[in-house]
Amino acid sequence: MKFAVIVFPGSNCDSDMYHAIRDELGEEAEFIWHTEKSLASYDGILLPGGFSYGDYLRSGAIARFSNVMSEVIKAAEAGKPVLGVCNGFQILLEAGLLPGAMRRNKDLKFICRQQKLKVQNSRTLFTNAYEEGEVISVPIAHGEGNYYCDEQTLEELKQNNQIIFTYHGDNPNGSLEDIAGITNKNGNVLGMMPHPERAVDSLLGSADGLKLFQSIVKSWRESHVVTA
């Protein structure tokens, strides 16, 4: 399976994402600069964390208008897996691929630490290797992860089981309903504030994030590789 790791000016988790795919997952990955005009040859799209365009105006607001984003939207509409982590999540929100918006953390602090998450839905292409209700440990590192959406949107998220990860034990940033990660209605676009790509080896403190990438590959194989 071939992944595109999209790189914007100011992305800083792109190498972690690349490392997770190539060295830990054992799949193909390539860095794709934001000016690229086609993503047709990639099976999965990864938007890494960082501070695209210095977070000017709002996090993700300027990156959302890069050339490559119309291709990301195309890939999402075609049903390809699209994962946005941290700033990648913020870009997906700004692009309208996911509903809602991010506010500053409720305590106004940039939080960087290990965080417990609960897997709320394990029947997605991103979480099928987890148990439903499983508690995992993944790092968070953000200043604007305070997820918000209106009541009607929240109701829809719940009804369609689009809330995939919630913060467990404590809510670090004040996000609505402890939301840490959501998918679109089709379930092929996931945005999450925590960093699974930084939790792919127990040497790094946790390997709990690896199953997320393994889930993507597993469901991709099931739909693309014909077994005799």
Place this chain on the structure above:
Amino acid sequence: MYKVKVYITLRESVLDPQGTAVQQSLHSMAYNEVKDVRIGKYLELSLEKSDRDVDQVVKEMCEKLLANTVIEDYRYEVEEVVAQ
């Protein structure tokens, strides 16, 4: 030329943690009159005259990029100025 002043604030329904922190600080300085603080953004744009309607253009820019209407409201003032 037009000079456009754009004001962007968080929607009433959205909690403003920065505003709350500033309000608390003002209270600690004994400015107990302060009932609410909302922090926003102020942008100044200079626009060339074109055949497009200036209101339409400014609205579009606000909706598409300058404000995130999920959590923010915007308003603007347009002033006609002589180009220098």
